[in-house]
Amino acid sequence: MSIDLTQFHQTYFEESFELLESMETALLEMSPGSVDMDVVNDVFRAAHSIKGGAGTFGFQEISDFTHVVEALLDGLRSEQLRVSAPMIEELLASVDCVRTMLEKQRSNEEILPSDWAAVHGRLEGLVDVPRSSGPTNADVAHATAESAPPERPEALDWKIDFRPYLDLLRTGNDPLRLVTELSEMGTLESHCELGELPDFDDLDPEEIHLRWELRLHAATTEAAIANVFDWVSDQCNLEITVLPSDAPVATKDGHRSTVAASPRDNAAPTQPTVDPGKPEGRRMTESQSIRVAIDKVDDLINMVGELVITQSMLQQIGENFDQTQLDALRDKLALLGRNTRELQESVMRIRMLPISFTFNRFPRLVHDLSRKLDKQVELELLGQQTELDKTVMEKISDPLTHLVRNALDHGIEQPEERERVGKPRTGTISMNAYHEGGNIVIEIADDGAGINKSRVLEQARQRGLVSPDEVLSDDDINHLIFHPGFSTAETVSDISGRGVGMDVVRKNIASIGGAIHLTSAEGEGSTVTIRLPLTLSILDGQTVRVGRENFILPLVSILESIQVRANDVSRIAGKTEVFKLRDEYLPVIRLHRIFDVEPGRLDLTEGLIVVVDNDRQRVGVFVDELLGQQQVVIKSLETNFKKVDGISGATILGDGTVALILDVPGLVTLHDRHGDRPDRAKSVERDTEVVAA
Amino acid sequence: MATILGVDDSASMREMVSFTLKSAGFEVVEAVDGVDALGKVAGRPPVDLVLADVNMPNMDGIELVRELRALEGYKFIPILLLTTEAAPEKKEEGKAAGATGWIVKPFNPEQLVGTIKKVLG
Numbered sequence: 001m002s003i004d005l006t007q008f009h010q011t012y013f014e015e016s017f018e019l020l021e022s023m024e025t026a027l028l029e030m031s032p033g034s035v036d037m038d039v040v041n042d043v044f045r046a047a048h049s050i051k052g053g054a055g056t057f058g059f060q061e062i063s064d065f066t067h068v069v070e071a072l073l074d075g076l077r078s079e080q081l082r083v084s085a086p087m088i089e090e091l092l093a094s095v096d097c098v099r100t101m102l103e104k105q106r107s108n109e110e111i112l113p114s115d116w117a118a119v120h121g122r123l124e125g126l127v128d129v130p131r132s133s134g135p136t137n138a139d140v141a142h143a144t145a146e147s148a149p150p151e152r153p154e155a156l157d158w159k160i161d162f163r164p165y166l167d168l169l170r171t172g173n174d175p176l177r178l179v180t181e182l183s184e185m186g187t188l189e190s191h192c193e194l195g196e197l198p199d200f201d202d203l204d205p206e207e208i209h210l211r212w213e214l215r216l217h218a219a220t221t222e223a224a225i226a227n228v229f230d231w232v233s234d235q236c237n238l239e240i241t242v243l244p245s246d247a248p249v250a251t252k253d254g255h256r257s258t259v260a261a262s263p264r265d266n267a268a269p270t271q272p273t274v275d276p277g278k279p280e281g282r283r284m285t286e287s288q289s290i291r292v293a294i295d296k297v298d299d300l301i302n303m304v305g306e307l308v309i310t311q312s313m314l315q316q317i318g319e320n321f322d323q324t325q326l327d328a329l330r331d332k333l334a335l336l337g338r339n340t341r342e343l344q345e346s347v348m349r350i351r352m353l354p355i356s357f358t359f360n361r362f363p364r365l366v367h368d369l370s371r372k373l374d375k376q377v378e379l380e381l382l383g384q385q386t387e388l389d390k391t392v393m394e395k396i397s398d399p400l401t402h403l404v405r406n407a408l409d410h411g412i413e414q415p416e417e418r419e420r421v422g423k424p425r426t427g428t429i430s431m432n433a434y435h436e437g438g439n440i441v442i443e444i445a446d447d448g449a450g451i452n453k454s455r456v457l458e459q460a461r462q463r464g465l466v467s468p469d470e471v472l473s474d475d476d477i478n479h480l481i482f483h484p485g486f487s488t489a490e491t492v493s494d495i496s497g498r499g500v501g502m503d504v505v506r507k508n509i510a511s512i513g514g515a516i517h518l519t520s521a522e523g524e525g526s527t528v529t530i531r532l533p534l535t536l537s538i539l540d541g542q543t544v545r546v547g548r549e550n551f552i553l554p555l556v557s558i559l560e561s562i563q564v565r566a567n568d569v570s571r572i573a574g575k576t577e578v579f580k581l582r583d584e585y586l587p588v589i590r591l592h593r594i595f596d597v598e599p600g601r602l603d604l605t606e607g608l609i610v611v612v613d614n615d616r617q618r619v620g621v622f623v624d625e626l627l628g629q630q631q632v633v634i635k636s637l638e639t640n641f642k643k644v645d646g647i648s649g650a651t652i653l654g655d656g657t658v659a660l661i662l663d664v665p666g667l668v669t670l671h672d673r674h675g676d677r678p679d680r681a682k683s684v685e686r687d688t689e690v691v692a693a
Numbered sequence: 694m695a696t697i698l699g700v701d702d703s704a705s706m707r708e709m710v711s712f713t714l715k716s717a718g719f720e721v722v723e724a725v726d727g728v729d730a731l732g733k734v735a736g737r738p739p740v741d742l743v744l745a746d747v748n749m750p751n752m753d754g755i756e757l758v759r760e761l762r763a764l765e766g767y768k769f770i771p772i773l774l775l776t777t778e779a780a781p782e783k784k785e786e787g788k789a790a791g792a793t794g795w796i797v798k799p800f801n802p803e804q805l806v807g808t809i810k811k812v813l814g
Contacts, residue, residue, distance in 0.1 A: 003713050003802040012705035048748050049703045052777065055799030056709065063799075170762075172771040172793035177814055206768070231794030234785070 012053045013106045019046040024095050028363045035083045044073040061111045062101045069094045072127040093119045160214040161239040166207040168235045181228050186218020292350050303343040310336050355433045356384035358397050369408050376415050380430035388440045395512045399505040403444045403528050411448030445527040451520040453477045478518045482506040543627035546591045547600040552661040559611045569604050588620045589671045600624040612664050646670045696720040700730040700745040713802040727752025739766035746775045747783050755790045762791035771812045
């Protein structure tokens with residue numbers, strides 16, 4: 001039998017990463033002085049499982065390393081060691097080491113001593129581990145002793161006196177199995193003594209009253225024979241002696257059982273068919289997989305079932321259709337609509353994971369950072385079960401890390417400073433996730449110093465981002481920090497970088513169709529709110545018409561749609577067209593100019609202006625009219641055609657036509673680039689005027 | 694066809710053991726811990742052999758042995774524990790609870806099947 005162990009590696013890696021996460025969480029909960037044994041046990045079990053799997057699947061370095069971790073935890077578990085702060089730190093460091101080693105193992109990279117040796121040494125210092133390089137060597141030795149002596153000894157005559165205790169059967173052991181196993185080692189002669197059998201009336205069938213005298217002629221060792229009785233060594237008296245070589249093998253009576261020596265004793269375990277250590281050069285790459293709860297799959301199957309039923313009902317109606325069935329047809333179509341929507345939702349749920357997958361890493365981050373910065377910080381995680389799309393989750397992870405680092409580095413003050421201003425010494429950072437409308441909202445709030453608005457404004461003026469006499473609202477000032485290259489941190493630290501961060505955060509979030517907003521009160525703290533689409537593959541869109549073309553605007557970016565009056569429209573410097581929205585002048589983007597299509601309407605007062613928000617500024621997009629709102633499935637233009645500025649993708653509308661999905665930030669950039677380009681044909685304008693007249 | 698109850702909290706070990714035993718022609722019932730195992734044996738004819746990890750949450754392997762031995766159908770069924778060399782005391786504990794024997798981790802599929810075939814005869 002040959003089993004390819006590599007097929008279980010993926011499961012092992014996934015499981016181990018999960019175990020590491022739970023280890024980390026538990027370690028962060030641990031503190032010197034108050035030790036919850038359940039927590040210690042959990043951590044021990046996690047390390048133990050990782051080690052066990054590593055041994056089984058042949059990941060020697062991981063197995064050796066986790067052996068020390070396990071030993072340390074075992075010391076804690078048995079209360080031979082006491083939890084200390086450095087110990088927790090080293091255990092956390094060991095989690096990182098194991099993670100690195102697992103990642104390397106998974107991608108078939110070589111694990112280097114630098115990945116683990118330092119931590120290994122410090123762990124060994126904390127616990128008096130036997131210097132052997134782990135249990136695996138011992139096991140190998142054990143296996144060797146068990147099955148294949150290094151040199152095949154000469155055949156000898158062995159006398160084995162086996163006297164089971166009364167309770168041997170109660171452990172499910174069977175003397176016959178032992179005798180059979182011995183018989184496979186050579187020529188066996190067995191004699192069973194019945195002398196101690198009680199009278200029938202006193203006989204308890206669950207007890208054993210027999211004893212055996214066995215003669216074995218075999219080329220084996222005492223250890224190998226004793227090993228046959230390993231499981232019952234505490235349930236019997238066993239004597240193994242070598243008979244003088246010239247003693248004849250007794251051939252008395254019917255108890256003789258002669259079985260030819262099988263090759264078993266020098267075969268199997270020494271030559272495993274599978275060498276788990278070497279996946280034969282086959283590269284195990286990280287597969288793109290997702291674990292889905294069974295109930296989600298069941299839901300999906302259920303939905304498909306419903307869909308099939310609806311389809312067959314429709315087919316029946318279609319087969320001999322007449323006007324009387326119109327109502328039935330309408331009903332069934334409505335049902336089909338519902339089925340489709342539900343099916344879509346179930347499919348989307350499959351890609352959804354609770355945000356705890358991302359949130360989970362933050363307790364560790366906050367723990368490490370606050371130590372490094374000598375700050376006291378408590379992290380609050382809320383809404384951990386809020387689900388979002390796996391891809392969105394992957395993309396949000398780095399921006400969130402950046403924001404939390406920022407909050408800790410620049411937001412939360414030193415404990416002394418907090419005390420001075422009358423706040424508790426321990427600062428709080430809270431992360432919350434929840435659904436709102438069709439979006440996921442993630443908030444990161446801190447009760448730190450907040451944004452120093454005057455300093456931000458001063459810096460912005462120094463850098464010429466804001467003209468000296470410009471008056472900005474608080475909101476505008478807060479958003480200055482999203483400007484590329486902006487930083488007001490007085491000292492550049494290695495924690496949250498050099499202020500190149502926030503604009504990257506904003507860009508990353510915008511790239512997945514999200515928006516970021518910051519509110520801050522000086523002295524009280526800041527809150528960053530991120531609004532994300534539920535998924536990247538479906539978008540709530542507003543269909544708009546320009547001339548004969550239909551475009552889709554993401555609903556999330558639309559603030560309002562208005563019809564402007566002639567006296568609200570003007571031009572700045574005779575070029576850039578603007579319109580007045582309440583107290584503000586916003587630029588107008590004419591889609592027909594950007595995409596070079598034939599316009600339907602040219603007069604701003606005749607069409608509609610859709611006010612959109614792209615984080616940096618609000619603009620009006622001029623369209624002929626609004627059509628319906630609908631969910632559209634995003635088809636990538638890049639993979640099917642090429643990247644087009646101002647377009648984020650395409651979709652197919654209900655009537656089969658293709659509509660382009662507008663990318664609002666891209667539109668603004670395009671508009672800035674050739675905002676003053678004239679209309680492509682004056683004649684068109686004239687024609688339209690005529691039509692309009 | 695012998696049926697084996699495989700109990701392990703580690704998904705990869707469970708997968709490995711299960712696949713190996715099925716490949717060797719056994720029927721396999723899986724459980725994730727002692728409590729789950731007791732649920733799995735309830736209301737079905739006794740399995741032919743139990744293979745249980747020692748270290749598991751909720752109910753460990755040793756406690757499971759004790760519970761199983763208290764069931765009428767499991768008095769004499771072979772129960773093997775998966776132990777590690779690092780914890781030899783578990784062997785004695787397991788035996789005291791009524792375990793038949795142990796298989797020391799790490800083991801390879803051939804060792805596993807070899808031992809089980811030996812026990813089942």
